[in-house]
Amino acid sequence: MEKLLIVLSLGFIYSVKAKNIKQLDTLYANEIMTMALFFPSDIKQGITGSDNFVFTYNREKEQNLGLLKAIKGNPSNLLVITTDGKVYSYILIYSEYIDDLNRFITVNESIGDAKRVLKKEVEANKNLKKSIPENNSQDLLRRSCESLLKLPEEKNIRKKEGGIVLSLKNLKYHGNNVFLQFEIENKSKVRFDFDYLNIFKVNGNKKRNASYQEIRLKSLYTYNKPQHIIPTTKAKMVLVVPKFHLDKREKLEVQLQELNTTRKIILDWR
Template sequence: MRHTFLIFLLSILGNITFAQEPQQLDTIYANEKMNLALFFPANIRQGIVGANNYVFSYNRERAQPLGLLKATKGKQSNLLVVTTDGKVYSYIIKYADSLKELNRFVSFSESIGHEHQRESLVIRDTLKQDSNLIVHKQYPKAFLEKSSKAMLKQPERKKIIKRKEGMSLAIKNLVYFEDLVFMQFEIKNESGIDFDIDYLKVGMVIGNEKRRASYQSVPLKPQYVYKMPDKTRHAETSRFVYVLPKFTLGDNEKLQLSLKELKGNRELILRRRL
């Protein structure tokens, strides 16, 4: 079945047509009382705001990855940043009396593309592994979407599961493709109460969390998420796909999933070897 899925992925990549799709931009909040620090993965070459009640400052004499955003009350606008490697980042910016974050570390995956790029691409992060950097690649968004959709139709090949208080979190399928990992999840709710999802975090852990001197955790940020719900209602099952950077687990390493409830205390932590 894995061989069939890989052939399907290759056929999608070979026959895809590129079309510009509407971008879903993140919103960043700022005010006049605090500096919002934005740390980009490369030095800033140019930063532009769309309204004069916002100010984005950065070092124009000596390029640095740090930019500072401030705002006074007024209508929302937008921020456009181009870094020295040609990556383009675009955000909606709004005024807020109080800020939930004062520092934001921007990842490669937040880029909407390259300044010379005419195709709609999803850009994945680099991942440090065994002291070597895997060079980040670009994959068409349509390819990741169609591949994820195809994966949901594949027979289940894994059953790694965590159950707690009527909730269950499971890995149902996992496929490596080039430097990506397609991972299918399932959330089942038999608790009698709807489960609003705050986040599902994926990472690699080594050591014992109680012995902090030897414990390490490396987050794996998904490069694309397909069909993840905002909530799983009682008696409902949700299935969705994360596309993650390729990873391998050492002898003492485990994969860890953390599913947290929004505005609630329920949390499922699955820690297992694959």
């Protein structure tokens, strides 16, 4: 009888502990249908653990809608942080058939709060603003660029050409300056020798020479400019230019050129 009571007691303790553990829900996805996930608040960041699952959301304008797709492969996981600091985590599994293509997520599904992380980001933003000087001294511009690299990446505008991927990861306005953070990834089998990275304001269509205009933005400071990028590696750099404004017909164009070759990547966006 005593042994039975011990067993029952242990079982009760185990069940109480098990109730305190947050069980992760499972989401199913495939390459044919798109699973729509509606969160209670706008999405700040979303990450999948494996490349065979893709989670997309609006990085330019915060929205609460995320889209999930997958190709056949091993199970993975999804981590989402919303603008109110809530953290959501799910198991991801590939399935050829999906019962429900729309999932409305509630706050109760949150596994925790990322307010500490958000607080660090706020502090980093404050440090960035404090460190950007009005007189554009080289030392203070350098520290400002270092602060920018500590912030979360808010953009992912990218272009791939000849095995080289050029991406804009962050763009910050402050005072009379604009800070642009770029990432250069070498997916080719040949070393990339950096020559220059220039930014232009473009107006009109290149096919119509009479209406096409290209104005280069003066570079005030370049931080962490790479010399060589070997295969399967990445390099991050920050370019500081004077404050600019784009009208409806204008766009930005970034030109990345390799030294002594014709390999060139042109990235543009509005």
